[in-house]
Amino acid sequence: MSRPSRRVTSADVARQAGVSQTTVSFVLNDTRGQTIPEETRRRVLEAARLLDYRPRASARSLAAGRSDVVLLALPGVPISANLSRFIEELAAALAERGLSLVTHLAEGHGRSLPDLCAAVDASVVIGLVPFDEETTEALHRAGALVVLGTGDQARAELRAIGRLQAEHVIGLGRERLGYALPGEHSTQFRVQERLRGVVEACADHGLAEPIALPVPMDTIHAGATVDEWVRASVTAVCAYNDETAMAVLAGMNLRGLRAPDDIAVIGVGDVATGQVSIPPLSTVSVDFGEAGKVLAQAVADSLDGQDAPPVQSVSRPRLVQRESA
Amino acid sequence: MSRPSRRVTSADVARQAGVSQTTVSFVLNDTRGQTIPEETRRRVLEAARLLDYRPRASARSLAAGRSDVVLLALPGVPISANLSRFIEELAAALAERGLSLVTHLAEGHGRSLPDLCAAVDASVVIGLVPFDEETTEALHRAGALVVLGTGDQARAELRAIGRLQAEHVIGLGRERLGYALPGEHSTQFRVQERLRGVVEACADHGLAEPIALPVPMDTIHAGATVDEWVRASVTAVCAYNDETAMAVLAGMNLRGLRAPDDIAVIGVGDVATGQVSIPPLSTVSVDFGEAGKVLAQAVADSLDGQDAPPVQSVSRPRLVQRESA
DNA sequence: GAGCATTACTAATTCGCATTAGTAAACTCC
DNA sequence: GGAGTTTACTAATGCGAATTAGTAATGCTC
Numbered sequence: 001m002s003r004p005s006r007r008v009t010s011a012d013v014a015r016q017a018g019v020s021q022t023t024v025s026f027v028l029n030d031t032r033g034q035t036i037p038e039e040t041r042r043r044v045l046e047a048a049r050l051l052d053y054r055p056r057a058s059a060r061s062l063a064a065g066r067s068d069v070v071l072l073a074l075p076g077v078p079i080s081a082n083l084s085r086f087i088e089e090l091a092a093a094l095a096e097r098g099l100s101l102v103t104h105l106a107e108g109h110g111r112s113l114p115d116l117c118a119a120v121d122a123s124v125v126i127g128l129v130p131f132d133e134e135t136t137e138a139l140h141r142a143g144a145l146v147v148l149g150t151g152d153q154a155r156a157e158l159r160a161i162g163r164l165q166a167e168h169v170i171g172l173g174r175e176r177l178g179y180a181l182p183g184e185h186s187t188q189f190r191v192q193e194r195l196r197g198v199v200e201a202c203a204d205h206g207l208a209e210p211i212a213l214p215v216p217m218d219t220i221h222a223g224a225t226v227d228e229w230v231r232a233s234v235t236a237v238c239a240y241n242d243e244t245a246m247a248v249l250a251g252m253n254l255r256g257l258r259a260p261d262d263i264a265v266i267g268v269g270d271v272a273t274g275q276v277s278i279p280p281l282s283t284v285s286v287d288f289g290e291a292g293k294v295l296a297q298a299v300a301d302s303l304d305g306q307d308a309p310p311v312q313s314v315s316r317p318r319l320v321q322r323e324s325a
Numbered sequence: 326m327s328r329p330s331r332r333v334t335s336a337d338v339a340r341q342a343g344v345s346q347t348t349v350s351f352v353l354n355d356t357r358g359q360t361i362p363e364e365t366r367r368r369v370l371e372a373a374r375l376l377d378y379r380p381r382a383s384a385r386s387l388a389a390g391r392s393d394v395v396l397l398a399l400p401g402v403p404i405s406a407n408l409s410r411f412i413e414e415l416a417a418a419l420a421e422r423g424l425s426l427v428t429h430l431a432e433g434h435g436r437s438l439p440d441l442c443a444a445v446d447a448s449v450v451i452g453l454v455p456f457d458e459e460t461t462e463a464l465h466r467a468g469a470l471v472v473l474g475t476g477d478q479a480r481a482e483l484r485a486i487g488r489l490q491a492e493h494v495i496g497l498g499r500e501r502l503g504y505a506l507p508g509e510h511s512t513q514f515r516v517q518e519r520l521r522g523v524v525e526a527c528a529d530h531g532l533a534e535p536i537a538l539p540v541p542m543d544t545i546h547a548g549a550t551v552d553e554w555v556r557a558s559v560t561a562v563c564a565y566n567d568e569t570a571m572a573v574l575a576g577m578n579l580r581g582l583r584a585p586d587d588i589a590v591i592g593v594g595d596v597a598t599g600q601v602s603i604p605p606l607s608t609v610s611v612d613f614g615e616a617g618k619v620l621a622q623a624v625a626d627s628l629d630g631q632d633a634p635p636v637q638s639v640s641r642p643r644l645v646q647r648e649s650a
Numbered sequence: 651g652a653g654c655a656t657t658a659c660t661a662a663t664t665c666g667c668a669t670t671a672g673t674a675a676a677c678t679c680c
Numbered sequence: 681g682g683a684g685t686t687t688a689c690t691a692a693t694g695c696g697a698a699t700t701a702g703t704a705a706t707g708c709t710c
Contacts, residue, residue, distance in 0.1 A: 344690090345689070345690045345691080346690090347689080347691080347692095348688085348689065348690075351689090359688090359689090360686080360687060360689095361688075361689085362687085362688070362689095365688080365689085384695090386695090387694090387695045387696065387697090388694075388695055389695085390695070
């Protein structure tokens with residue numbers, strides 16, 4: 001259609017408003033230390049609105065030395081409703097501070113995160129999985145001013161989730177636990193750390209280590225896995241996530257076993273279908289609640305103020321008790 | 326940690342390699358029409374590697390007049406495994422062409438898509454939901470050279486999904502259909518178009534219009550909805566998605582009804598838990614297959630070649646028959 | 651009513667890269 | 681052996697906004 005013609009520039013706005021480009025910049029950025037009379041400000045704003053002017057990001061960040069792009073690196077897993085709500089909240093909170101959030105589905109075969117970071121000229125990179133030292137380093141070299149998601153905080157949070165599951169079923173009087181690993185990617189960081197949390201909780205209570213078995217998304221195979229747990233007298237299974245937990249439930253159903261009577265089952269994630277599983281699934285909801293706002297604040301702080309206090313807790317695991325445990 | 330020091334620039338590389346900045350640019354961009362001897366090329370490449378040089382995107386796109394950022398606008402729904410695979414594939418295919426993909430969870434309260442487009446200086450915007458004329462216009466003004474996802478193609482694809490569901494159960498001999506709307510957002514474009522597809526298929530076969538009812542994610546309420554369908558002698562239910570379908574299954578289970586004997590149930594999406602529902606859920610898998618590569622090609626084409634043929638079909642709906650229908 | 655500060659601006663410079671317009675040397679070719 | 685071409689580069693310019701360094705006009709003070 002309409003040839004993209006020429007983009008509107010700040011010079012166009014200046015011309016329209018009858019001022020210099022400098023003044024336009026001052027008005028639009030609320031540059032402090034500059035006094036602009038109300039009338040002039042109004043004229044500039046009006047002209048900008050009229051022309052639907054949007055500063056060209058590349059010019060802006062070239063001149064300013066930093067962009068206002070925040071890159072959120074997501075793990076390669078499907079994005080739950082929960083997580084996507086968190087992302088939107090984060091985006092909204094960042095937008096209020098003039099920052100723009102874009103996301104990147106990592107773990108893919110696309111370009112590396114540092115490459116991407118450079119490609120979009122991101123000032124901030126947030127990871128939901130922790131970055132190792134080397135990646136952090138590379139991100140900084142790639143132009144990231146702030147990198148969040150390093151450190152052991154993510155690790156701690158993942159473990160807390162496992163712990164919460166275990167504590168719950170132990171509280172129910174179960175003493176022999178199983179752990180349901182996902183059918184795939186079971187060596188992944190997230191999986192191992194959640195399992196770790198369960199292991200720790202068992203140790204704390206003087207119980208034997210949980211029996212961790214992979215559970216494929218398939219009723220027949222799940223049934224076989226359940227058999228193994230039954231042989232080991234397992235009376236509660238903590239699952240890596242709700243999907244896996246539902247597979248366990250299906251396997252049990254196939255064997256005529258009931259949750260929680262025979263084996264208590266608890267998942268993670270509070271996916272919608274957990275409410276209509278048979279029986280309804282107890283789970284740990286990873287509630288991002290205020291996390292978006294908190295994170296946005298942390299980002300903004302560490303972007304202008306030198307160092308902000310590290311973000312404590314992003315997710316806030318919460319027990320959702322239904323019928324399966 | 327390490328103060329971000331100063332970013333490495335192409336001038337640094339030039340100095341290191343003992344050539345001019347111009348030459349560095351020529352080598353790194355494989356500028357055609359320039360002959361660079363192998364030895365010089367090697368020196369430059371080596372210097373760039375040594376310094377871990379990455380061109381600053383803002384400077385690049387300011388000078389070149391266009392960035393290599395592609396923005397994918399996603400609907401505000403959770404991202405299925407299927408979709409995320411598609412995204413990764415698209416990202417990989419774009420990366421091969423020197424383009425970087427970032428995603429944006431739309432429908433949020435963050436900034437508007439045109440604003441975001443300008444903020445990341447995207448050259449291309451792809452939408453999985455169609456953009457209206459106005460938005461497309463705004464995106465172009467915001468600097469997007471290419472905008473994909475306009476037009477009625479998305480509409481057609483959504484309808485095809487509904488059609489496929491309906492055709493399947495009609496093929497099973499069912500003549501009175503129900504449609505399970507999601508408990509929320511049931512007036513949304515996607516929902517309505519899928520339903521439309523079912524309505525059309527019914528009409529084509531001379532059947533009565535499907536009885537569309539919202540199904541909340543809650544076994545009790547789902548049971549009540551099932552009652553309504555039973556009263557209307559419905560023998561097959563097409564659901565907006567797998568989650569909703571599973572709620573229907575739960576409601577039926579509560580009433581002692583079996584799928585497909587009493588009512589056939591079919592979902593959309595092929596979510597993992599559909600494999601372990603009771604009974605395993607028949608569904609329409611929205612298979613993106615080669616779509617990533619095709620789309621990437623279309624993007625690249627229309628970015629340098631003037632106009633590329635519009636992308637035909639992005640998703641390729643495919644029936645996955647399990648037990649529920 | 652001279653000196654100084656404040657107001658309300660603007661001209662000129664800068665960011666880092668791509669690109670255009672050279673230029674000097676080597677290499678044809680009749 | 682001089683004109684023309686190709687090779688192998690480099691100097692200079694421009695992209696569009698932010699920023700720095702002004703400047704002219706007005707206000708305030710003693």
